[in-house]
Amino acid sequence: MPLLLAIPPTEVFLGILAILFLLLCSALVSGSEVAFFSLTPNDFEKLQQDNSGSSQRILYLKDKPRKLLATILISNNFINIGIVILSEFVLSNLISPDIFDYWAESISVGIPWLSLSKEGLAITFNFLITVVSVTFLLVLFGEVAPKVYARINNLRLARIMSTPLDILMRILNPFSAILVNWTKVLEGRLLLTAAGAGLASREDIDEAIELTVSNGEDSGQEVDLLKSIVKFGEVSVKQIMRSRIDVIAVDHRISYPELLEVVKESGYSRIPVYNEDFDNVIGLLYVKDLLGYLHHDESFAWQKLIRTNMLFVPEAKKIDDLLREFQKEHLHMAIVVDEYGGSAGIVTLEDIMEEIIGEIQDEFDDDPEVIYHQIDDNNFVFDGKTLLNDVCRIVGIDTSTFDEVKGEADSVAGLLLELTGDMPTEGEEIVQKEFIFRVLKVSERRIESIQFTLPETTASTV
Structure with a gap:
């Protein structure tokens, strides 16, 4: 062979x-x-x-x-x-x-x-x-x-x-440039396809939830809860945070009696502490840490109780990511910072939970978290700074109703500014789709109160 x-x-x-x-x-x-x-x-x-x-x-x-x-x-x-x-x-x-x-x-x-x-x-x-x-x-x-x-x-x-x-x-730059450019084109097309598929999938899920849940006494709450879970990963911190003008915080230079007075009036368990202004938050004061020092005189140096282990998060961060970070760091509150590095407000673990299960009231909450007045079945009065998500939940419409027109706005006043492009006058009415917004009170700097009117067909189903 x-x-x-x-x-x-x-x-x-x-x-x-x-x-x-x-x-x-x-x-x-x-x-x-x-x-x-x-x-x-x-x-x-x-x-x-x-x-x-x-x-x-x-x-x-x-x-x-x-x-x-x-x-x-x-x-x-x-x-x-x-x-x-x-x-x-x-x-x-x-x-x-x-x-x-x-x-x-x-x-x-x-x-x-x-x-x-x-x-x-x-x-x-x-x-x-x-x-x-x-x-x-x-x-x-x-x-x-x-x-x-x-x-x-x-x-x-x-x-x-x-x-x-x-x-x-x-x-190989000429060859790699061609490959990279073609990859970007294909990636763009795939992202557009995925986005369209995601939208259809979201609508299908909402429809499936409504069809699947029984028509029992609490079925409406079950549907809202399931829809909130589906949308949970799409909500940003900015949409649920408490803005800086509503935050109770203290300057680290105030006296011990002044601090106790703030703690007594606010009723909060955690209070941000800042140096000179809220843009420079230096730590958090846990009210429970004061319990052993209540009988100290006014010279007590309470600043030694400030905890510097804090979490700073951007406004655009998704709340599902923030929840995981809270769990990892064993924290309940974070300072929200804007694009310029300033403090925009705070967000808490309770805020995240409320996005799924609705408002949480404990035995110490005398007033509702969102203050509003219901005139009748289809007319409500809200403070201008009320978040759009809260307005939609209260009046019984989908929280994505104004997504196409709200731009970067998260409050009902911000929505009106986005729609008009200017500061509206008292009594002015702005119509968006079938909804009517009537400006009740305006100051030099902001829209203070707004009347929100539902269409008759919507109101009858709320």
């Missing part, structure tokens, strides 16, 4: 060396993908403190994640193509073609009903051996092993590959 080596050993040896070199390159490039994209914030903090060239290159590459990933993928494809071509060349010359003819003839004799010709069988054997061997090499040594190593030694491999990838990114 004719066997191996139809070419001189030197050519086989050089071909094998080239394959091994390309396998090493494939391993490094594949591993660098895991290495760069598994770096943690702590790793980046260390790199920022380190002024070495490799650290700066890693930070530069990580700032361009799309281009970096495109460069890695393109490089890996070129390398793998080279491995396949060289492997086919080496194997086809390392193993004599006569051996494939011998195997094909043996198969034809042993399986006479096989429809393939001897030449077809020989080509099939050659192809299968090439594919199996190359696939095994690429998967094991070019993908699996290097990625396992990179997961454990990500920072070390990232430093090693920072220079080669920087060079490759510059060389």
